[in-house]
Amino acid sequence: MKKNHAKEMMMSGIGFGLINEDLVHNILARLPAPSFASAACVSKSWNSICNRILSRPKLSSALSLNPSFAVAVNEVLEKVLSEPIRPHFAIANVGNGFGSGLHESLQLITQKLGSKTPVIVSTVEGILGRDALTDEFKEVKWESPFIDESYAPEKSCINEGIILTVGFLPGLKIEAIPLLQPAEASRVAAIDNFVTDIREFSASVSGCSFPVGIVMFGGALSNMKAILEKLDYAMPMDTVIVGDERGCFRYRSGNDSRNACGKREYPKEAVALVFARDKDKPCGVGEIQFHVAMSNGVLPVGTRHKAVSVRTCRSECSTWLTARREGQQEILDGQNILDHINDELENHIESPDLYIGVTKRRKCSIGSQRPRLQKFFAFHGVEGGDEEYLYVDGVGIKTGDSFQFYLSDPKIALSSCADVSVQFKNFNLDKNSKVGRGVSDIAVKDVFGGLIFSCCGRGESFFGRPNVDSSPFLENFPGVPVGGVFCSGEIARFSSNLIGQGQEESSFRCFVHVYSSVYLVMSYTPVEF
Structure with missing residues (x-):
């Protein structure tokens, strides 16, 4: 029997009427996802069998290092869809060597999975996963860290690859919710609206304003610490939050009203893949956790310090500060601070992986809610120091904040x-x-x-x-x-x-x-x- 004829018979149900249910189950369970989706529409009995085959949650992931962008995307799509799965979300991460891969990846994945599937595509510094062709697990770290969208693709040709992860999570509702900042809105208001959007989505699908989990992707120049402080204020500890602080991304929400990707007046600060419990989940569906x-x-080194004078350079997203060592009154400039740490580190001060860990107490609120005192701990990379200031990346440090130095340690x-x-x-x-x-x-x-x-x-x-x-x-x-x-x-x-x-x-x-x-x-x- 020719392959095409057999496929036509399967789609119409001809020739399967006398086959027992176990055999049909065995055949349908071996189909790739697109054919499986078509088979589920053949009849009520086939649909019932397909539902039993996909009665439990499923994750599928694959990477490709093929230097051809189109081939790489096709390889990972074919692999993750090679078995039955109903995509509830997709996350694709690409190397910046693929140039315009963000937009094209989003288009290709959306075409394959459907416009109602939330999709996030982001640039990363490397990928970890199983090869789509060999099934070998690989950790691939690229060079030339990605900074913004103005890079020249021809200079980044070695950073080529993609990993695609698709999930089927029955019992959860999933949506991609962006943090957008209209030109007339303040950043504080934009973050408040972002948190409110997450709460409202969760409440609409679960009856609870707190989702199970959030996977975050930040923009290249986003201050994710401020965003996460608001989320921490608004969400109970039961809500898990993980993700990537900095990169570039594109997204596609299941709700078209959230798809403002093409609006230049809406800078894309961050996007959250939100997982909320489904209040209408079918009987017999268990619980995902x-x-x-x-x-x-990182390892703490040296004594603690307290910031004395603090200046913020927002154009460079950096902070300049002087400090006192714990238990002393002398105000130290940047060079003196680094000299003391240099003694502790035995002249390894030039290492780029030196940080300060700052403890912060801040009042936090959303909208007109009553502020509440929050306690945060934030890392800031050390950029250098001179006879005036210690220079660290990021903003948000205030006079009186205490900090300690940290160094990476294998x-x-x-x-x-x-x-x-x-x-x-x-x-x-x-x-x-x-x-x-x-x-x-x-x-x-x-x-x-x-x-x-x-x-x-x-x-x-x-x-x-x-x-x-x-x-x-x-x-x-x-x-x-x-x-x-x-x-x-x-x-x-x-x-x-x-x-x-x-x-x-x-x-x-x-x-x-x-x-x-x-x-x-x-x-x-x-x-x-």
């Missing part, structure tokens, strides 16, 4: 990776112990996928061997799909404290990390009958 772990990679990062691996191992041991005690498998959490956001300073060059950042996930959840990126600022908002962080900061939450790897693990607990 998000779990976050983080491998820290030994700390390796130890922290091992700690994360133990956490994941305990997750599996807890599941196995329940099964061993006679608890039905149907009541046990199963990990079905994950995302990794790792600092672009890590990778093989940092550890001296490959695939360290992905190892906690790969070792404990073999065969489970995971997609990841190397990024310029890892977003993670959860209740655990930083490893190596002083006791004084234990109640100060950090949202944007440095030299870390953030792991979002997705698990599913079926309904117990």
